[in-house]
Amino acid sequence: MKPQLPAFLLPLFFSRALAADFTIANGQIFTPGFAVLDAPQPGTPLGGDTIEVALDVSANGKLNLPPYGDGSPSKIYNITIFLSSYTTGRNFTITNGTASANNASLGDIMLSESGSTVKHVKWQWPDCLVGDGQPTTSDSDRGIYNISIRQNFRLNNEDHYTIFDVPISVTNSIPSNGNPSCDSLDNPLLTEDQIDAAAANTVGVLFAPGDATQVEATYPDSSDDEEGLGGSKPEATAGDGLGGAGSSSVSGAVCWMAGLAVFLVLLT
Ligand SMILES: *[C@@H]1O[C@H](CO)[C@@H](O)[C@H](O)[C@H]1NC(C)=O
Ligand SMILES: *[C@@H]1O[C@H](CO)[C@@H](O)[C@H](O)[C@H]1NC(C)=O
Ligand SMILES: *[C@@H]1O[C@H](CO)[C@@H](O)[C@H](O)[C@H]1NC(C)=O
Numbered sequence: 366m367k368p369q370l371p372a373f374l375l376p377l378f379f380s381r382a383l384a385a386d387f388t389i390a391n392g393q394i395f396t397p398g399f400a401v402l403d404a405p406q407p408g409t410p411l412g413g414d415t416i417e418v419a420l421d422v423s424a425n426g427k428l429n430l431p432p433y434g435d436g437s438p439s440k441i442y443n444i445t446i447f448l449s450s451y452t453t454g455r456n457f458t459i460t461n462g463t464a465s466a467n468n469a470s471l472g473d474i475m476l477s478e479s480g481s482t483v484k485h486v487k488w489q490w491p492d493c494l495v496g497d498g499q500p501t502t503s504d505s506d507r508g509i510y511n512i513s514i515r516q517n518f519r520l521n522n523e524d525h526y527t528i529f530d531v532p533i534s535v536t537n538s539i540p541s542n543g544n545p546s547c548d549s550l551d552n553p554l555l556t557e558d559q560i561d562a563a564a565a566n567t568v569g570v571l572f573a574p575g576d577a578t579q580v581e582a583t584y585p586d587s588s589d590d591e592e593g594l595g596g597s598k599p600e601a602t603a604g605d606g607l608g609g610a611g612s613s614s615v616s617g618a619v620c621w622m623a624g625l626a627v628f629l630v631l632l633t
């Protein structure tokens with residue numbers, strides 16, 4: 366028996382789920398890691414053929430795309446994403462690094478869209494989420510979910526595995542269109558105590574405007590003994606993500622920050 370809320374209480378529960386704090390600047394949501402979430406925004410009702418999660422995996426140019434130098438003090442090992450809900454009892458794999466048949470779950474997102482620092486993770490909704498509107502029955506799998514972004518990375522010689530949950534609602538129309546089966550994508554749900562996100566996330570939200578964190582990283586074409594400082598490519602765009610460590614900069618980062626119209630929105 367899955368825990369369920371009566372449908373009329375879901376909107377109330379959802380606004381409570383949104384009470385978490387997010388660090389949002391210029392529509393970008395900063396996370397405990399190199400990924401910066403461009404979309405969706407927390408609390409968005411979603412549907413359509415696919416869910417699309419847009420992630421800048423370079424912290425807006427502070428870390429180049431892979432490949433990294435051997436022994437680079439900073440790098441992304443991998444990013445996995447799940448769609449889970451304690452309300453519906455589901456925990457679907459969006460990507461765990463290994464594509465399953467027909468991309469029902471996706472392969473390594475760091476290797477997708479080669480050269481682009483923004484990865485648009487498009488995942489077809491599985492069959493039990495097909496429908497329209499709020500869940501109408503107590504055993505519906507539609508309703509509120511977290512997009513759970515798990516980052517395995519190294520920052521200045523320290524390894525981290527962080528957990529960033531973004532609440533969304535699966536309440537818009539999802540058409541039936543050869544959707545993969547929910548059961549083939551479902552994983553066991555762990556309790557919040559087992560996951561212990563607070564312990565995993567001690568590194569804190571990184572790279573928001575005003576954060577002075579400097580990134581030490583090396584790339585294959587930088588000289589072996591040189592540790593390029595990150596923040597050197599604040600203007601990085603799709604297409605120039607691969608390549609040298611570049612010259613350094615603190616000043617680049619500072620200009621970038623000063624140039625931004627900075628506003629932090631804390632959803633309360
Ligand atoms: C992600 O990277 C970590 C650290 O290297 C490794 O232990 C883990 O197996 C990797 N997971 C995936 C899905 O590649
Ligand atoms: C989303 O994750 C938070 C913890 O990050 C948890 O408290 C909340 O219950 C989760 N929401 C759902 C719908 O499972
Ligand atoms: C799965 O996605 C990858 C990366 O986008 C693509 O190259 C491949 O063709 C897709 N495979 C299928 C069966 O759709």
Ligand SMILES: *[C@@H]1O[C@H](CO)[C@@H](O)[C@H](O)[C@H]1NC(C)=O
Pocket residue numbers: 457458461463465470549550551552
């Ligand atoms: C990745 O996820 C798919 C779908 O949930 C699962 O079948 C597969 O065993 C997972 N692979 C790994 C390495 O965890």
Ligand SMILES: *[C@@H]1O[C@H](CO)[C@@H](O)[C@H](O)[C@H]1NC(C)=O
Pocket residue numbers: 447449450456513552553554555556560
């Ligand atoms: C969902 O499944 C993945 C893979 O097994 C696991 O790492 C993650 O902690 C699970 N999420 C929840 C909320 O249980």
